[in-house]
Amino acid sequence: MKKLFLLLFVFTTFSAFSQDPFLQKSNPESKKEAVKITNSYIPKLALTGKQQLLFQQKVEEFLIRRYKIEAEFEGKEKLNMLYQLQQQETDEMNNIITLPQMEVYKKVKPTIQPLETVKKDE
Numbered sequence: 001m002k003k004l005f006l007l008l009f010v011f012t013t014f015s016a017f018s019q020d021p022f023l024q025k026s027n028p029e030s031k032k033e034a035v036k037i038t039n040s041y042i043p044k045l046a047l048t049g050k051q052q053l054l055f056q057q058k059v060e061e062f063l064i065r066r067y068k069i070e071a072e073f074e075g076k077e078k079l080n081m082l083y084q085l086q087q088q089e090t091d092e093m094n095n096i097i098t099l100p101q102m103e104v105y106k107k108v109k110p111t112i113q114p115l116e117t118v119k120k121d122e
Contacts, residue, residue, distance in 0.1 A: 026060065026064065027064075029067075030060050030063040030064050030067065031060055033060075033063055034056050034057075034059040034060035034063055035056060037059050037063075037112060037113060038052060038055050038056040038059055040112045041055065041105070041108070041112060044104055044105075044108050045097060045101045045104055045105060046101070047097070047101075051096055051097060054096045055093070055096055055097070058089070058092055058093065058096060059089075062085060062086075062088070062089040065085055066082065066085060069081045069082055069085065070082075079115070082115055083115060086109075086113070086115060090105070090106065090109065093105060
């Protein structure tokens with residue numbers, strides 16, 4: 001019984017401290033774009049140094065996911081998935097920025113990180 005408990009404990013510990021699989025596949029393009037996007041938000045949100053780093057990491061994580069969606073899907077399905085992804089990103093930013101910053105973030109996000117549009121078939 002002790003061995004089972006120890007094995008379960010070790011497995012749980014390793015999985016809790018493992019890295020985000022999306023960040024493990026980081027690439028220079030997403031890193032560069034994340035820095036650019038974060039720099040656009042800094043004057044508008046008055047991000048602190050710690051917030052800037054966390055914000056940039058979160059933006060990069062979602063950029064990697066966005067690139068994957070853009071590569072694998074098309075049309076309305078792609079747009080719906082990108083919309084859901086942006087909603088998730090906004091929700092996760094709540095853990096990084098304050099409530100007043102969040103209000104500004106929601107207002108300026110469509111101009112800094114616009115969502116694509118799909119042409120309607122006629």
